[in-house]
Amino acid sequence: MxxxxxxxxxxxxxxxxxxxxxxxxxxxxxxxxxxxxxxxAALDAIVQAYETKIGPHNGAQVVAKAWTDPAFKKALLEDASKAVGTLGHVSRVGDHLVAVENTPGRHNMVVCTLCSCYPWEMLGLPPVWYKAAPYRSRAVRDPRGVLTDFGVSLPKETEIRVWDSTAETRFLVLPMRPEGTEGWSEQQLAELVTRDSMIGTGFPRKPGAPS
Amino acid sequence: MNGVHDMGGMDGFGKVEPEPNEPMFHEEWESRVLAMVRAMGAAGAFNIDASRFYRETLPPHVYLSSSYYRKWLLGLEALLLDKGFIAQDDMAAGHSVTPASPLKHGKFSVADVERVMVRGKFGRTAPALAKFKAGDRVRAKNIHPATHTRLPRYVRGHIGVVERDHGCHVFPDTAANDAGERPQWLYTVVFDGRELWGPDSDPTIKVSIDAFEPYLEPA
Known part of the structure; x- marks a missing residue:
């Protein structure tokens, strides 16, 4: 050596x-x-921590809880850092998380046009497309066209709100709960929550759809 | 700075191409670069704003043709050279051949890892009252700082509405240049699509940025 x-x-x-x-x-x-x-060895430990401790499973648990617990959902939308901080297993989120709710009238989508800001603690490290020029350039000007690239379309009257992450605030989209999931447990619901549905470039899986 | 990193609204980059089952890292070296940036930042060699600024100052052709973690590597090398933590002679030798410089928080060791996995705090005590409140109409100033700023070009000169107040935060424009944290009020400001992109814009889109108070004026 x-x-x-x-x-x-x-x-x-x-x-x-x-x-x-x-x-x-x-x-x-x-x-x-x-x-x-x-x-x-500390570099090895950092890489291992990213590979094992963060990822969209954290965000999915938060979303599933918001779908089943109205008090938690209210707290999440008021102060996401505080609400998520009450869930011990995802306590790394820090102070500046903001949850934004999709409704039948409004769809939220998150971008960072200047670099690659992304809620790592909730969603893991961002995918290449999120950090690359096509998404960063077009999301703020032609979000419907970008959604088409993902195979996603919205009713033409739905308002699209794009959140450009230009400061240390981080945004988590709270997607709409899929129909046909009445009575499902948080754990079952969390399985339906995709990473892209929490960025706003996708929807949660439908019940019975392949994962 | 008006660099190529400020991409909002640009044309010509093509379709978004999601990669199915994308791995966390495509090459092992990418994970080492990520870890080195996190470790050296946590050890006090630089702050997050400086690290962003050094990536933005890569020459445009390099920025556009380099992969994400390649940009991180080039930015990290340039930053450590500029701050005197490494020297060109070290780079040429591939080893340390010059004396080390002291790090603000000392050597980064395994015991420090959990600390970097918790997000930093950027909120600060307010030095003054907020100038704006939710509902206020504001114009993003037509300013073109030559150094680091988080005011994207596509909103400059345009009118929006303050939607949220996030309190006072570290000001990236000064923090990136070793000019101090100078905390500023931070607001979510929402712009109508047609205000930003003209009458042909999709009328259903609204775009927000998080704007530091010095970026805004009453409208």
Whole structure:
């Protein structure tokens, strides 16, 4: 092993196979580690935490609870950070979460035109399309066209409200509860809540639809 | 700055193409870049506004042709070089060959990981009363700061309505340049689609931004 190799699974290739970007990333990590700025094991732990602790299952639980518990829904719409903070398992959300409710008359959609702001703690890391130019450029000007790209259409009279995440506030769309789910448990309902339905580029699954 | 990152309303980028069953990372190095940015930020090398600004200042052709995490890598390298945490000689050698600089919060270790998984707090005590309240008509100022700003070009000069008051927050325009947090009131301001995009706009769309008070004037 050369002196900058660490005992990690990502260092098991020969350098000749690596791309220019991979070489730069390894070099930078070596420099930061050798200068004593960080422990490589801490980087492993960060990646592992992102891979296991955050994801749209957190947001789905919040949505399902709002569908079944009117007091929670009211609290969520008034102060989402506070309401979500009462659910211990998703307590990483921080102070600036805002939940916005879809209704028959209004559909909400979230974008970050300037970079990639997204409610990580609720939905996980954003997908590539959310961070890429086509979505960021068009969502604020032609949201119906963007929805068409997702195979989604809304009645022509429905108001579309686009939330551009230009500050540290983060937006979570509360989609409408699908019909035919009367009497369902929170757990059953959470299975219907998709990531895109909480961004506003999709709807929850219908009962009986494949997941 | 009026950079290519400020994309709202631009044409020509094509369709949105969602990837079915997209993995969290497409290449392993992407996860290392994400972790390095989080770790160095938490160690006090820079704040979130500076890290955004350094990505925005990548040359336009580089910004547009680089993948998301490639932009993060290039921004991180440039930021650490500028702040003196690494040197060109280190980069050329692929190892540390120059002395380290002190980090505000010290070395980032495994014990610090849980801290980065909890979102930061950006709310601050109000230094002054709010100038606007929900329902007020406001105009987004026609300003073009040469450095970091969170006022997108597509709203500048346009009239909207204050919908929510989020309290006082760290001001990115100054925080990004080591000019202090200078907390400012933050409001959700809603614009009608036709106000932003003209009479041919879809009349059913409304667009909001979260605007810091210095971005707004009474209308």
């Amino acid at each position: 050369s002196e900058h190799d660490h005992d990690h699974h990502h260092h098991d290739h020969d350098h000749s196979e690596l791309s220019e970007t991979e070489l730069r990333v390894r070099a930078l990590e070596s420099i930061l580690s050798e200068k004593g700025y960080l422990e490589p």
